[in-house]
Amino acid sequence: MSPDRLDATFAALADPTRRAILARLASGQASVTQLAEPFAMSQPAISKHLKVLERAGLISRRRDAQRRPRCLEAKPLAQATEWLERYRQFWEGNFQRLDALLDELKTGERKAKKEKRKRAKR
Amino acid sequence: MQNTGTLKLETRGDREIVMTRAFDAPRNLVWDALTKPELLKRWFFGPPGWSLIVCEVALHVGATYRYVWRGPDGTEMGMGGVCREFVPPERAVCTEKFDNPWYPGEALVTTTLVEQAGKTTLSLSVLYQSGEAREAVLKTPMEHGVAMGYDRLAELLASPPAQGTEKGAGAS
Numbered sequence: 001m002s003p004d005r006l007d008a009t010f011a012a013l014a015d016p017t018r019r020a021i022l023a024r025l026a027s028g029q030a031s032v033t034q035l036a037e038p039f040a041m042s043q044p045a046i047s048k049h050l051k052v053l054e055r056a057g058l059i060s061r062r063r064d065a066q067r068r069p070r071c072l073e074a075k076p077l078a079q080a081t082e083w084l085e086r087y088r089q090f091w092e093g094n095f096q097r098l099d100a101l102l103d104e105l106k107t108g109e110r111k112a113k114k115e116k117r118k119r120a121k122r
Numbered sequence: 123m124q125n126t127g128t129l130k131l132e133t134r135g136d137r138e139i140v141m142t143r144a145f146d147a148p149r150n151l152v153w154d155a156l157t158k159p160e161l162l163k164r165w166f167f168g169p170p171g172w173s174l175i176v177c178e179v180a181l182h183v184g185a186t187y188r189y190v191w192r193g194p195d196g197t198e199m200g201m202g203g204v205c206r207e208f209v210p211p212e213r214a215v216c217t218e219k220f221d222n223p224w225y226p227g228e229a230l231v232t233t234t235l236v237e238q239a240g241k242t243t244l245s246l247s248v249l250y251q252s253g254e255a256r257e258a259v260l261k262t263p264m265e266h267g268v269a270m271g272y273d274r275l276a277e278l279l280a281s282p283p284a285q286g287t288e289k290g291a292g293a294s
Contacts, residue, residue: 087131094166098145098155102152
């Protein structure tokens with residue numbers, strides 16, 4: 001991907017409305033009206049966002065009679081590796097806490113065993 | 123050098139994502155941490171500010187499980203499924219479906235624990251119903267997926283003790 005294209009992609013992704021539009025399109029194509037529905041925004045405002053996404057190559061228009069639904073162009077952003085990296089980070093955050101918890105459980109078990117031995121000696 | 127703490131993530135075939143991670147603890151403790159709600163709630167909640175508010179576990183074949191997470195802004199994300207295999211403390215197979223799915227069908231999650239010299243390797247395989255479903259997952263942008271505000275994750279990783287301090291901070 002060219003640096004210009006990459007800039008356009010990141011700029012397009014920087015806006016929460018546009019990310020929400022992409023998330024919606026990830027589940028299938030949709031018309032401008034459908035895309036505008038969840039937002040308290042006028043259709044022209046949504047159309048502006050769509051233009052930005054289109055310029056970044058993140059979405060495209062289908063020629064489907066009058067509706068011209070938008071659909072997601074996954075390639076520019078969805079390098080599988082990037083997703084996997086995020087997924088990895090998500091789990092790693094969880095697993096670091098699990099490490100700490102397991103340490104605690106191990107200590108607890110050791111203490112319990114010691115107690116048992118003490119009691120057995122008496 | 124021990125390779126505990128290194129998370130390996132890979133795709134296998136065209137329908138599967140596999141994750142492996144070693145823990146410096148015996149298998150029975152890792153199993154407990156994966157199956158006891160009071161323990162799950164202490165680590166299985168994603169980025170800071172999120173919590174696991176519903177945690178119903180499935181402890182036999184045919185039982186259903188359900189997890190719901192809540193974010194700092196009140197957003198909730200739920201998922202659940204049915205237990206297909208349950209072999210403590212080494213293996214569990216469950217279906218997985220999110221309340222707001224972003225991929226078609228349900229996935230089959232296989233968890234296996236292998237203990238060696240007091241350390242346990244966790245392997246988590248997610249098998250999607252079709253290659254298209256896995257592609258949908260891999261192509262999902264930003265906040266979809268297991269993702270719950272990944273932006274905040276970077277903060278967590280940069281400052282491990284910070285978790286919890288942000289609770290209730292909301293969208294400030």
